[in-house]
Amino acid sequence: xxxxxxxxNRRVLFSTLGVWLLAATIxxxxxxxxxxxxxxxxxxxxxxxxxxxxxxxxxxxxxxxYWQPLMSDxxxxxxxxxxxxxxxxxxxxxxxxxxxxxxxxxEAYRIQTSDDDxxxxxxxxxxxxxxxxxxxxxxxxPAVTSRYVRVEFTLNDPxxxxxxxxxxxYDTEGEPPPVVLSSxxxxxATGRSYAPDETVVxxxxxxxxxxxxxxxxxxxxxxxxxxxxxxxxxxxxxASIDPAATVTAAAAGVTAITGTATLDEITREVRxxxxxxxxxxxxxxxxxxxxxxxxxxxxPAVLAPGDAxxxxxxxxxxxxRLSGALLLDGAQIQRLPSIALxxxxxxxxxxxGTADQRGRYELRLRIIERGKPPAYDAFFFTAxxxxxxxxxxxRIAYIGPDARLTYVPDIKGNRILDFSNAGYMGGGVKxxxxxxxxxxxxxxxxxxxxxxxxxxxxxxxxxxxxxxxxAVLLRRGRFEVAGTLQIGASGVVLRGEGHEADGTxxxxxxxxxxxxxxxxxxxxxxxxxPQTTISDLYVPSxxxxxxxxxxxxxxxxxxxxxxxxxNDRWIHAIGMDQIAERPGSPGSTVQWSPFxxxxxxxxxxxxxxxxxxxxxxxxxxxxRWGGGELxxxxxxxxxxxxxxxxxxxxxxFDPSVTEIIDGMPYYADxxxxxxxxxxxxxxxxxxxxxxxLHLEFSLAHVQRDAKWVTVQDxxxxxxxxxxxxxxxxxxxxxGQLTLVQRCHAETARHAFVVDSRVPGVNVFLDNDxxxxxxxxxxxxxxxxxxxxxNVHADIAIQDRAWLGTGHGWAGANYVAWNTEGGLTxxxxxxxxxxxxxxxxxxxxxxxxxxxxxxxxxxxYWEHLGQHVTPRSLYLQQLEDRLGTxxxxxxxxxxxxxxxxxxxxxxADLPQPSGIKVGSRWLDGFSPxxxxxxxxxxxxxxxPPRVQAHDGHHDVEVLPATHPNGTTVLIVRDPAxxxxxxxxxxxxxxxx
Numbered sequence: 001x002x003x004x005x006x007x008x009n010r011r012v013l014f015s016t017l018g019v020w021l022l023a024a025t026i027x028x029x030x031x032x033x034x035x036x037x038x039x040x041x042x043x044x045x046x047x048x049x050x051x052x053x054x055x056x057x058x059x060x061x062x063x064x065x066y067w068q069p070l071m072s073d074x075x076x077x078x079x080x081x082x083x084x085x086x087x088x089x090x091x092x093x094x095x096x097x098x099x100x101x102x103x104x105x106x107e108a109y110r111i112q113t114s115d116d117d118x119x120x121x122x123x124x125x126x127x128x129x130x131x132x133x134x135x136x137x138x139x140x141x142p143a144v145t146s147r148y149v150r151v152e153f154t155l156n157d158p159x160x161x162x163x164x165x166x167x168x169x170y171d172t173e174g175e176p177p178p179v180v181l182s183s184x185x186x187x188x189a190t191g192r193s194y195a196p197d198e199t200v201v202x203x204x205x206x207x208x209x210x211x212x213x214x215x216x217x218x219x220x221x222x223x224x225x226x227x228x229x230x231x232x233x234x235x236x237x238x239a240s241i242d243p244a245a246t247v248t249a250a251a252a253g254v255t256a257i258t259g260t261a262t263l264d265e266i267t268r269e270v271r272x273x274x275x276x277x278x279x280x281x282x283x284x285x286x287x288x289x290x291x292x293x294x295x296x297x298x299x300p301a302v303l304a305p306g307d308a309x310x311x312x313x314x315x316x317x318x319x320x321r322l323s324g325a326l327l328l329d330g331a332q333i334q335r336l337p338s339i340a341l342x343x344x345x346x347x348x349x350x351x352x353g354t355a356d357q358r359g360r361y362e363l364r365l366r367i368i369e370r371g372k373p374p375a376y377d378a379f380f381f382t383a384x385x386x387x388x389x390x391x392x393x394x395r396i397a398y399i400g401p402d403a404r405l406t407y408v409p410d411i412k413g414n415r416i417l418d419f420s421n422a423g424y425m426g427g428g429v430k431x432x433x434x435x436x437x438x439x440x441x442x443x444x445x446x447x448x449x450x451x452x453x454x455x456x457x458x459x460x461x462x463x464x465x466x467x468x469x470x471a472v473l474l475r476r477g478r479f480e481v482a483g484t485l486q487i488g489a490s491g492v493v494l495r496g497e498g499h500e501a502d503g504t505x506x507x508x509x510x511x512x513x514x515x516x517x518x519x520x521x522x523x524x525x526x527x528x529x530p531q532t533t534i535s536d537l538y539v540p541s542x543x544x545x546x547x548x549x550x551x552x553x554x555x556x557x558x559x560x561x562x563x564x565x566x567n568d569r570w571i572h573a574i575g576m577d578q579i580a581e582r583p584g585s586p587g588s589t590v591q592w593s594p595f596x597x598x599x600x601x602x603x604x605x606x607x608x609x610x611x612x613x614x615x616x617x618x619x620x621x622x623x624r625w626g627g628g629e630l631x632x633x634x635x636x637x638x639x640x641x642x643x644x645x646x647x648x649x650x651x652x653f654d655p656s657v658t659e660i661i662d663g664m665p666y667y668a669d670x671x672x673x674x675x676x677x678x679x680x681x682x683x684x685x686x687x688x689x690x691x692x693l694h695l696e697f698s699l700a701h702v703q704r705d706a707k708w709v710t711v712q713d714x715x716x717x718x719x720x721x722x723x724x725x726x727x728x729x730x731x732x733x734x735g736q737l738t739l740v741q742r743c744h745a746e747t748a749r750h751a752f753v754v755d756s757r758v759p760g761v762n763v764f765l766d767n768d769x770x771x772x773x774x775x776x777x778x779x780x781x782x783x784x785x786x787x788x789x790n791v792h793a794d795i796a797i798q799d800r801a802w803l804g805t806g807h808g809w810a811g812a813n814y815v816a817w818n819t820e821g822g823l824t825x826x827x828x829x830x831x832x833x834x835x836x837x838x839x840x841x842x843x844x845x846x847x848x849x850x851x852x853x854x855x856x857x858x859x860y861w862e863h864l865g866q867h868v869t870p871r872s873l874y875l876q877q878l879e880d881r882l883g884t885x886x887x888x889x890x891x892x893x894x895x896x897x898x899x900x901x902x903x904x905x906x907a908d909l910p911q912p913s914g915i916k917v918g919s920r921w922l923d924g925f926s927p928x929x930x931x932x933x934x935x936x937x938x939x940x941x942x943p944p945r946v947q948a949h950d951g952h953h954d955v956e957v958l959p960a961t962h963p964n965g966t967t968v969l970i971v972r973d974p975a976x977x978x979x980x981x982x983x984x985x986x987x988x989x990x991x
Contacts, residue, residue, distance in 0.1 A: 037061070038092060039149070039169040040217055041180060041266060043085040048073035051586025052851065058082055058167045061182040061217050064196065066100045066163040068851075070584045074158035078107075082167060083150040089115065093143040094170040095124070096136065097151065100163035101850045103133040107156040111139060113146035120150065143171070161583070161850040181227070181263040184214045184270045186245075197578065199273040202239065202249040203317075204280075210245040212259040214268065227263040234258075239274045252278040254572040275569055279317030282624055283367055283537065284341065287313045288379045288411055298832025298860060300396050301381040301411040305358055309351035310381065312363070316341035324365040328357060336365070355383035360409070367537075373549045375623075377537040380413040392869045394836045394862055399870065404880045413540030414620060416815055416834060419787045420877035421615035422763040423739030424686050424710040428878050428886030431643065431686045431710060433896070434493045436903045437461060437470030442477035446509070451494075452485055459489035462909060462930045465956075465970045465980035467641040467684075471495045473901055474647070478505045482512070487519045490639040495896050496647035499691040499714075508651045508673035513696075516673050517644060520680040523637035524705025525600065527561065528962055530554060534562075534628035535609070539621040541784075541813045541831065545605075545612040546621070548630050556606055558961075561633055562599040564619050565626025566782075570594075573625070574809060574829045576782075580852040582802035589806040594626070597759045597784065600707050600736055615737060618760035618785025618813050620830070635683070636966040636986055638705065643686040646895040649676050651694035653720045661773070666747075667694075667720045675701050679735070683707040689895045690714040696721040698732045704758075706735030713892055715744040716751075723773050725804065729753045730769075733762050736785075739874075741765040742892060745772070751793055752776040754811065760785020765874050769793035775824075778811025780804055784831075786814045789874045794822040797833045798845045799856055817873040825859035833859040837868035909981050910953040910973040917985065918944035931984050936963055938990040943967065946985055963989050 039059045046055035046067065053068030069080040086092075095111050108127035112120040124141040126133060149169055155162060186194045189209045194200065202208060212229055214222040231241040238253035247257060257272045290310040293301050303310075314322060324336035334353065341347070355361060363379040389398045397416045400406035409415035420427050438454045440447075454472045461469045469491035476497040487494065494517070496504025508516050530553035539546045546562075554560070571577050576592035601613035611630060621628035657669035674696045677687050680703035691714065692699045699716035702709050716730035728749035731740050736759045744767070745751035751769035753776060754762060762785065769776060775796040778786055780803075788795055797814045800807035812831035816823055822843045825835040835842075842864060848855055862868075870876040878886050911927035917934055925932075936944070943960035946967040954977075958968040966986045973979040 036170050037168045037217065038086060038090055038171065039084045039167055042087065045083045045085075047080045047082075050581070050583040052581040052583060053163060055082060058164050059084060061166070063098055063165040064183075066165045068161065068163045068583060071159070072584070074155055074162060078155050078158050079152060080155065080162065081150055081152040082164065083117075083148060084167065084169065086147050086149065086169070089145050089147050091143055091145045091171045091174055092149065092169050093141060094172050095139045095149075095151070096166070096168040096170070097139070098165040098168075099133070099135045099137070100165045101161050103135055105155050105157040105160045105162060106133050107154040109133070109151060109153045111141070112150045112152065113144050114148040114150070115146055117148045143173075163850060178264075179216050179218045179220075181222070181261065181266045181268050182215045182217045184212055184224070184259060184261045184268045186257075186259060186270060186272050187211045187213050194272050196270050197273065199275050199572070201275045201277065202247070204249055204251060204276060204278045206249050208247040208249075208274075210241075210247060210259075210272075212245060212261060212270075214261055214263065222263075224261050224263065227261040230260045232258045232260075238276050247274060249274065249276040252276055252281065252567075252569065254568045254577070273572065275572055277569070277624065279343075282317055283320065283369060283375055284317060284322070285315040286365065286377055286379075286537070288363070288381070289313060290381075293381060293411075295411050297410055297412065297414060297830060298827055299410055300408040302408060303355045303381055303383045305383045305385055306354055306356055307383070308354050310379075312349040312351065312379075314341065314347040314349065316343050316345065318343050318369050320367050320369040322365060322367055324363060326351060327362045327364065329359040330362075336363075355381070358383050358385065358388065362413070373535055374547075375535050375537055376547045378413060379411055380409045380540075381411065382408045384408065390869070392866070394868050396834075396860075396862070397836070397873070399876075405870075405876055407542075409540065409542070410832070412538055412620070413543065414813075414832065415540070415542040416873075417542050417616050417618055417761055417785050417787070417813060418877050418881070419761045419763050419785075419789075419815075419874050420881045422737050422761050422874070423890065424708055425684055426614065426708055426737065427739065428882040428889060430889040430893070431688060431712075432466070432468060432641075433900055434468055434471040434495070434643070436473040436495070436896075436901050437905060439473040439475055439901075439903050440479075441475050442479050445480060446482040447479040448481050448483040448485065451479065451481070455485065455487055455492060455494065458492050459487075461905075463491045463641075463982035465972065465982065467491050467982065471896075471900075473497070473896070473903065474504045474506075476502070476504055478507050480509050481506050481516060482508075482510045484514050485517045487517070487642050487644075488521065488639065491641045493643045493645065494647070495645045497896070497901065499646055499648045499689050501648070503648050504646065505648045505650055508649065510652065511654075511671035513671065513674055515675045515678045516649060517677045518680075519642055519644065519677060519685065520682050520703075520706075521637045521639040522681065524681045525561065525633040525635050525638070526964065528632040528634060530632040532630050534621055534630060536621070537623045539617060539628065541618060541620045542616045544614075544616050545610055546617075546628075547609050548611055549609070551606055551609050551611065554603060554606060554611065554630070554632065556603050558603045559633055559635065560601055560603055560613065561631040562601055562613065562617055562621075563629045563631060564597045564599070564617070564621045565594070565628060566596065567594045567626035570622075570625035570830065575854075576808045579806045579808055580802055583851050589802045591806060592781065592808060595757055597757060599759045615761065616785075622830075625830075634962060634965045636964070638681045638683055640682065640684040642682060643688070644677055644690065645686070646689045647691075649690065649692040649695070651692075651720065653694050659722060661723050666723065668722050670696055670721050672696065672720065675699070677701070679703060679706045679709060681705045682709065686710045686712070687714060688712045692716045693718045694720040696727055698729050700740075701729075701732045702735040702738050704734045707737050709735060709738045710890075711738070711740045711743060713742045715746075716748070717744070717746040719747045723749065728773070731764075731767075734758055736760055736762060738762045739765065740767060741890070743767045745769040745793075748772045749774040750777060750779060752788070752791060754778045754783045754786050756781035756783060758783035760813070761787070763787045763789060763874050764791050765789045765872065767791050767793070775822075778814060780807030780810050782809055782812055782828075784812045786811055787874060788814070788816045788819050789872050790818050791816075792820045794843075795819055796824040796843070796845075797859065798824050798826045799828065799847050801847045801852055803846070815873065818867045818871060825861065827857040827859045835859055835861045835864070837863045837866065839865060839867060906979070908979070910971045910979055911981060912948040912950035912953070912955070912969075912971055912983075914949035915969065915983065915985070916947050916949060922985070930982065931986070933986050933988065936987050936989045940989050943987050948983075960987055963987055
């Protein structure tokens with residue numbers, strides 16, 4: 001990445017982001033000079049080609065491009081071919097082949113000629129008998145005169161890719177053909193030339209004069225004076241280019257500048273990316289440096305005890321004042337005096353002293369621009385002696401002297417996440433044992449309606465103070481389910497009497513494609529008006545606290561969305577606007593657009609303008625990439641305290657429908673039930689002790705708007721479907737703060753999988769997968785904050801490139817902890833992924849490969865081949881946060897049984913005689929009706945006060961926080977407090 005317009009001593013800050021972009025400038029081996037190349041620019045045909053490797057590329061004079069035949073063509077008969085039309089009968093006696101991929105896959109090639117494109121004569125044959133064919137091979141043969149020339153390749157490994165950069169044809173004794181335009185490129189005023197797809201960084205208002213130059217087929221340069229030249233910008237509002245080739249940066253963002261030249265009817269094109277930043281938004285560039293300390297994102301920033309403190313480098317974009325403090329383990333040890341900053345005047349500030357004491361240091365900084373709210377930033381480093389870390393523990397997460405985990409962050413504070421908030425009730429809380437209210441016996445024929453009627457009956461019963469109504473118990477035996485069951489009210493549980501073959505069996509019958517059970521409310525989060533901007537320049541991954549501009553409208557206990565924006569500049573920095581095309585499928589790859597991650601959190605503390613939330617943020621929030629916001633929300637339509645448990649699901653399918661994979665037949669019918677439990681718009685929900693057979697997709701699909709879900713002690717086996725995309729995701733997560741533990745998968749493609757743009761955190765703990773056809777993984781498009789903890793399966797956390805429709809970087813800030821099997825872990829730009837204590841094969845990633853050779857960074861690997869202590873990261877974190885009892889409460893325990901499975905309807909419940917809403921009694925109130933909908937007049941801005949008319953019971957009121965919210969009344973019997981009833985009043989403002 002090239003930055004323009006700064007003085008020579010200006011440092012390129014956060015330079016690691018440029019690694020990905022610079023990779024695109026590396027070109028393959030140059031083609032031979034084109035002087036005399038008779039094939040140059042001629043018409044070609046081929047056996048096949050892919051969108052990223054069209055046949056004309058093999059005669060365009062550039063080794064930057066290539067011809068690639070389809071895999072299906074290569075596998076058809078192991079032979080692929082390319083034909084050149086020389087337009088007239090032409091004498092040739094030499095061919096030069098520039099082969100991009102390995103030549104060990106080429107059994108032989110032959111050069112054939114023809115006068116009529118029908119009858120062919122062989123002029124030359126090369127095979128492996130005389131040794132490996134070189135990548136640039138010259139074939140000399142007796143002169144022949146023909147119009148058509150064909151080169152035919154016989155491949156011994158047609159599965160592996162084959163690419164040909166150039167085919168050149170020569171008459172070594174004849175006259176050379178005319179010199180033509182080979183390629184074009186941009187040059188700036190300093191004479192610096194830009195490689196194709198290079199990125200230049202400009203500030204808003206800056207100009208960059210460019211010149212388009214060309215290279216001829218004889219390898220000479222040309223100024224294109226006689227060419228027709230045109231320029232274009234893909235986003236002219238970001239940066240435009242005028243006819244004189246001057247680029248003007250107008251607004252923050254990214255654009256592609258294209259230069260095109262046509263000379264003697266030959267057109268060549270080149271692209272240059274322009275990344276524009278707004279200095280008034282960024283305020284200042286800050287960086288630490290130290291001769292021995294790692295500076296990169298995702299690399300632990302460690303000093304030896306006694307080392308000098310780092311140097312702070314400051315490049316202000318605006319006039320401002322900078323102040324700060326140095327802290328050790330949270331206690332201030334040094335104050336940075338207030339310093340006046342002048343725009344453009346770089347400062348180097350040596351922090352006085354040495355890191356004599358072991359511990360974590362934090363340099364907190366405050367930047368004040370006149371008339372603007374303060375901005376904040378921080379840097380982190382740790383003073384530790386390597387001998388302080390036991391040999392069987394991770395260097396970045398180890399048990400400290402206080403018997404709790406000590407974390408070592410990178411320079412910006414990014415660290416291994418605390419995953420312990422995942423699961424029912426935010427982790428560490430036992431899934432409740434719910435009293436049965438209704439029991440259903442197996443019947444004859446379709447039982448869907450009878451089961452649904454029982455669910456609906458319990459849905460009308462009162463909730464207790466904890467939000468529980470009761471369970472529908474399905475007795476032991478077989479229930480036929482031809483439709484879809486639905487749980488749409490809080491506090492309802494569907495339970496069987498066992499998930500074994502002699503337990504309660506839901507037999508999903510018929511050829512209708514459907515889900516068997518849908519659990520959820522009508523809607524998820526409702527965003528509210530209190531919104532404010534995050535004022536930190538950088539909030540690290542793993543943080544729970546951050547600064548905001550205006551805290552006045554927020555309170556402890558508020559439910560909030562912490563929104564992390566990812567703008568087009570960030571998309572470009574991670575390379576996801578330049579995903580390579582899928583070979584053989586032109587146009588199928590979708591480049592990424594900007595998007596946001598919404599972390600669903602609860603405020604636990606407010607100190608001044610510092611907000612603390614209940615669970616960590618799983619992605620850094622950085623102002624340069626769009627910054628972040630804090631937004632209040634309510635979720636009156638999201639149900640909670642719902643579960644399904646102790647069941648067996650068997651799906652009817654057609655066993656006559658089969659396919660073959662790896663020579664083995666398998667059941668491939670897809671006209672049957674697809675998934676078992678779909679959980680959406682729920683919180684504090686669970687699926688436990690469920691076994692499923694013959695599903696197509698998933699036992700549990702935790703969808704978006706689901707939160708605090710536990711799936712445990714379940715097994716999805718004997719999947720039935722085609723083995724291809726979009727199938728066999730046995731445990732699939734799209735919600736956040738979900739725990740999947742002690743689960744088993746068989747015949748999966750992606751057994752334990754996370755969908756796209758999932759905010760996290762999510763945890764897979766003590767799970768295993770066997771007989772699998774692909775990997776457990778974050779599947780696509782930047783899901784964040786996942787943990788594979790003691791998972792026995794093949795796992796991949798990587799750049800999936802063009803797979804799917806452009807899956808790209810599938811996961812960031814993931815951890816594989818004490819896993820077993822095959823494992824792939826790469827580091828995405830701007831984030832990190834960790835592999836700690838893995839036992840098994842370290843597998844190569846999908847990319848780089850021959851179709852996309854751009855390099856990617858490896859993730860953070862430690863203790864490969866040896867498990868580490870503690871055994872489980874999640875359980876240790878849970879113990880650190882809540883104590884040993886929290887770990888014990890989530891261990892496996894019996895489900896139902898005994899008195900819990902004997903239906904019981906409680907009597908003598910505490911009930912008020914009336915409810916008053918505002919100054920009026922609630923119309924239609926009945927003590928035996930527990931849920932009400934009240935319409936408020938248009939324009940209402942505050943919810944009315946609600947109170948119960950009751951002098952005999954204890955009443956707790958949980959008021960609505962906005963006019964479209966819900967007020968809850970909890971009525972308790974003072975003599976028997978465990979007897980309680982909830983009444984809910986949902987308000988809706990007329991439109």
